[in-house]
Amino acid sequence: xxxxxxxxxxxxxxxxxxxxxxxxxxxxxxxxxxxxxxxxxxxxxxxxxxxxxxxxxxxxxxxxxxxxxxxxxxxxxxxxxxxxxxxxxxxxxxxxxxxxxxxxxxxxxxxxxxxxxxxxxxxxxxxxxxxxxxxxxxxxxxxxxxxxxxxxxxxxxxxxxxxxxxxxxxxxxxxxxxxxxxxxxxxxxxxxxxxxxxxxxxxxxxxxxxxxxxxxxxxxxxxxxxxxxxxxxxxxxxxxxxxxxxxxxxxxxxxxxxxxxxxxxxxxxxxxxxxxxxxxxxxxxxxxxxxxxxxxxxxxxxxxxxxxxxxxxxxxxxxxxxxxxxxxxxxxxxxxxxxxxxxxxxxxxxxxxxxxxxxxxxxxxxxxxxxxxxxxxxxxxxxxxxxxxxxxxxxxxxxxxxxxxxx
Numbered sequence: 001x002x003x004x005x006x007x008x009x010x011x012x013x014x015x016x017x018x019x020x021x022x023x024x025x026x027x028x029x030x031x032x033x034x035x036x037x038x039x040x041x042x043x044x045x046x047x048x049x050x051x052x053x054x055x056x057x058x059x060x061x062x063x064x065x066x067x068x069x070x071x072x073x074x075x076x077x078x079x080x081x082x083x084x085x086x087x088x089x090x091x092x093x094x095x096x097x098x099x100x101x102x103x104x105x106x107x108x109x110x111x112x113x114x115x116x117x118x119x120x121x122x123x124x125x126x127x128x129x130x131x132x133x134x135x136x137x138x139x140x141x142x143x144x145x146x147x148x149x150x151x152x153x154x155x156x157x158x159x160x161x162x163x164x165x166x167x168x169x170x171x172x173x174x175x176x177x178x179x180x181x182x183x184x185x186x187x188x189x190x191x192x193x194x195x196x197x198x199x200x201x202x203x204x205x206x207x208x209x210x211x212x213x214x215x216x217x218x219x220x221x222x223x224x225x226x227x228x229x230x231x232x233x234x235x236x237x238x239x240x241x242x243x244x245x246x247x248x249x250x251x252x253x254x255x256x257x258x259x260x261x262x263x264x265x266x267x268x269x270x271x272x273x274x275x276x277x278x279x280x281x282x283x284x285x286x287x288x289x290x291x292x293x294x295x296x297x298x299x300x301x302x303x304x305x306x307x308x309x310x311x312x313x314x315x316x317x318x319x320x321x322x323x324x325x326x327x328x329x330x331x332x333x334x335x336x337x338x339x340x341x342x343x344x345x346x347x348x349x350x351x352x353x354x355x356x357x358x359x360x361x362x363x364x365x366x367x368x369x370x371x372x373x374x375x376x377x378x379x380x381x382x383x384x385x386x387x388x389x390x391x392x393x394x395x396x397x398x399x400x401x402x403x404x405x406x407x
Contacts, residue, residue, distance in 0.1 A: 027090030059088040097153040099161040100392030109388040110143045120151045137197040160402035162391030164207040168253040207387045212239025214390030219380035228338040232345035260328040281321035322354035326361025344379030
């Protein structure tokens, strides 16, 4: 390779590193970009080239914001002199779009984000849980076309689609496991099926894992490299981020804490075990406990609302659920030592009614209790979008499988 070729290859590699960092972290200051291992002079040169190429733009210190009120964007800056926020460098949003899809129990959600990590539009449609996977994806295809038309992106400008499933996906085979709560999807490969029906490159992942990506990209875990996200929906799952990457395990089942045994003599779980966390603390288990005291079975949203209004029974069942989850969290902490635990999903609006008993339960059982136990906070992204934007985030962050038209 001639010196000229070598220099050109190095410049291309440096541009790729900067673009990769912006995809991972959102808009960044030049100083923060230098922390990825490039000199300040190299960062200045690369950023100048990318600005001239129309790939990145300079932004105010507050970073990009969506004009329609729907959007959010992650930024990573630093402290400028005299307290003024530094100028940030961000990818130009018009370079492309990522689509997130959540295929849940009784609902399909779609979201479109641009490559600047702005949420542009999202939509949800109720579906029959017994609808075939092919028909579900045909519905998804139509919804994608509708949202793209609203956002002004063409279909050939979509860099990829992330699909979130309510259950584990086997890492080696790509097949959904038997623990998937959408039974028509069990044993199928959602990535291959999605690419066949949608005609676009697809990433498929577990809903809790992708929700963890959402909180790391836009929410309570921004900037962290080791944290745990607890997702509460039909069941209780967890997404583990270790050294900045999702950890899914050898078979894709890492994080199935809903099947952690809490009471060996407890109720039989759908998995066949006894006393799993799901039988004690998932939303259905919480609501089932209120028949006698309330004369009916309220929804989890009602339970949380009544608890905030002071209803003693509702406060009690939420606190009990928090204590049970805290047992599982103590075991998880002793194994993984995360910086932070984020509680998301349908139980997150309970706030301290559930989180404080959870924290106390975990403190009593974790090693170094009272010294190094991580904080537990409610997620910052609502249950209506956290999974679907996490599915889009998986595409936005993967520069290898979903490249941008920039070299």
